[in-house]
Amino acid sequence: MGLIIIAGALALFVFIFAISGFKIVQQAEVMVIERLGKYSRTLHSGINIIWPVIDKPREITWRYVVEGMDDQKHIRFKTKSRIDIRETVYDFPRQNVITKDNVNVQINALLYFQIMDPVKAIYEIENLPDAIEKLTQTTLRNVIGELELDESLSSRDTINSKLRTILDDATNKWGVKVNRVELQDINPPEDIKEAMEKQMRAERDRRAAVLDAEGKKKAKILEAEGFRESEIKKAEGEKQSDILRAEGQAQARIKTAEAEAEAIRLVSNSVDSQHGNPINYLIATKYIETLEEMVSGKDNKTIYLPFEATGVLSSLGGIKEMLSQK
Numbered sequence: 494m495g496l497i498i499i500a501g502a503l504a505l506f507v508f509i510f511a512i513s514g515f516k517i518v519q520q521a522e523v524m525v526i527e528r529l530g531k532y533s534r535t536l537h538s539g540i541n542i543i544w545p546v547i548d549k550p551r552e553i554t555w556r557y558v559v560e561g562m563d564d565q566k567h568i569r570f571k572t573k574s575r576i577d578i579r580e581t582v583y584d585f586p587r588q589n590v591i592t593k594d595n596v597n598v599q600i601n602a603l604l605y606f607q608i609m610d611p612v613k614a615i616y617e618i619e620n621l622p623d624a625i626e627k628l629t630q631t632t633l634r635n636v637i638g639e640l641e642l643d644e645s646l647s648s649r650d651t652i653n654s655k656l657r658t659i660l661d662d663a664t665n666k667w668g669v670k671v672n673r674v675e676l677q678d679i680n681p682p683e684d685i686k687e688a689m690e691k692q693m694r695a696e697r698d699r700r701a702a703v704l705d706a707e708g709k710k711k712a713k714i715l716e717a718e719g720f721r722e723s724e725i726k727k728a729e730g731e732k733q734s735d736i737l738r739a740e741g742q743a744q745a746r747i748k749t750a751e752a753e754a755e756a757i758r759l760v761s762n763s764v765d766s767q768h769g770n771p772i773n774y775l776i777a778t779k780y781i782e783t784l785e786e787m788v789s790g791k792d793n794k795t796i797y798l799p800f801e802a803t804g805v806l807s808s809l810g811g812i813k814e815m816l817s818q819k
Contacts, residue, residue, distance in 0.1 A: 510545055513545035514542050514543055514544060514545050515540060515541075515542060516536055516540075516541045516542070516543055516550070517539070517540055517541075518536050518537060518538045518539060518541060518575065519538060519575070520538045521538070521577065521578055521579045522538065522575045522576065522577055522578065523535050523536060523537055523538075523575070523576050523578055523611045524536040524541075524550050524574060524575050524576070525550065525551040525576070525611055525612060525615055526543055526548050526549070526550060526551070527548070527549055527550075527551050528544075528547050528548050528549075529547055532551075532612065532616065533548060535611060535612065550574040550575075551574065551615060552572055552573070552574045553572070553573060553574070553576070553615055554570055554571070554572045554620075555570070555571050555572075555573075555620055555621060555622045555623070556568060556569070556570055556620050556622065556623045557569045557570075557571065557622055557623075558585075558586055558623075558626060576608060576611045576614065576615070577608070578607065578608050578609075578611065579607065580605055580606070580607045580672060581605070581606055581607065581608075582603060582604070582605055583603070583604045583605075583606065583622060583625065583626070584601075584603055585601065585602050585603070585604060585626055585629060585630075586601070587599045587600065587601045587678075587680075588600050588601075588602075588630055588633060588634075590633060590634050590637045590638070591634075591637075591638060592637055592638065592640060592641055592642045592645055593638060593639060593640055593641045594641045594642055596642045596681055596682070596685060597681075597682060598637070598642065598645070598679055598680060598681045598682075599678070599679075599680040600633060600637065600676060600678065600679050600680075601676070601677040601678045602629065602633065602656075602674060602675065602676050602677065603673075603674070603675040603677055604625065604629060604660070604671065604673075604674055605671070605672045605673040605674070605675075606625065606660075606664070606669050606670065606671045606672065607669070607670050607672060608621075608668060608669055609668050609669065609670050610668025611668065612668065613666065613667055613668030614667055614668045614669060617666060617667050617668065618667045621667060621669065624667070625660070625664060625669070628660060628663055628664070629656070629660060629674075632656055632659050632660060632663075633656060636652055636655050636656060636659075637652070640652070642681060642685070645679060646679055649676050649679075652676060653673070653674050653675060653676060656674040657671055657672075657673060657674045660674065
């Protein structure tokens with residue numbers, strides 16, 4: 494009976510020993526194994542076998558600072574024997590940072606990092622999250638301290654890039670890769686916020702006034718251009734009208750001259766040079782027409798007598814002779 498009990502106890506011990514030697518590691522996790530207090534190997538995902546007595550997983554205790562709902566900072570400790578090698582998001586509590594122009598602002602940042610070498614993350618640094626947080630705080634103060642408030646508010650991408658580069662270089666010896674750094678909020682004091690709001694309101698009013706002035710200026714320019722084009726078109730129209738009127742008068746004079754020439758030609762053909770001179774006929778005709786115009790243009794009380802009445806009578810006599818001879 495005693496042998497059975499001893500055999501059962503031995504079998505139970507062997508079973509517990511074998512079970513303790515089996516370690517199942519989840520995907521995206523690793524386990525650091527120490528043999529008699531010294532680093533032995535790193536267990537990856539899957540089933541792994543260790544010696545339960547001499548091999549022991551290294552437990553690590555990490556300290557986190559968490560900001561609660563009451564805006565108070567709370568410290569939490571987390572002890573574990575497995576290291577997550579996935580990308581981790583760490584939300585840092587708000588930090589007071591002084592800018593180059595001596596403005597105290599509160600900044601809240603997000604840090605995305607990933608453990609690439611678990612051995613370094615355990616043996617090269619005591620508390621990895623706390624070390625990353627302190628390093629981020631000092632780096633953030635150095636970067637923001639080189640910028641003024643306006644530059645800090647408008648250069649988030651530049652600040653994020655600088656922080657990521659500096660943190661990635663500093664945490665490389667800890668086996669950590671910093672992938673991204675994002676600034677969530679940059680909160681200046683209330684009086685600075687009010688001054689910035691007044692400045693933005695004044696800037697918007699100035700832009701509105703400038704746009705209104707530019708609109709009026711463009712309207713006046715367009716009105717002046719329209720008036721100028723209208724005057725140009727009007728002048729061109731008057732010019733064309735004067736040209737056409739002058740051309741019409743010129744053609745009328747040409748027609749009149751042609752008619753007079755034709756009349757002279759007909760008179761010359763009809764008058765025989767032996768019986769009379771056609772020039773005397775034309776002169777007498779013009780003389781009578783002119784005298785008639787002078788008389789018809791004045792009142793009936795005025796009597797006009799030609800200076801050389803004998804010339805008029807001789808012209809009339811010449812006309813009579815030409816007509817009688819014809």
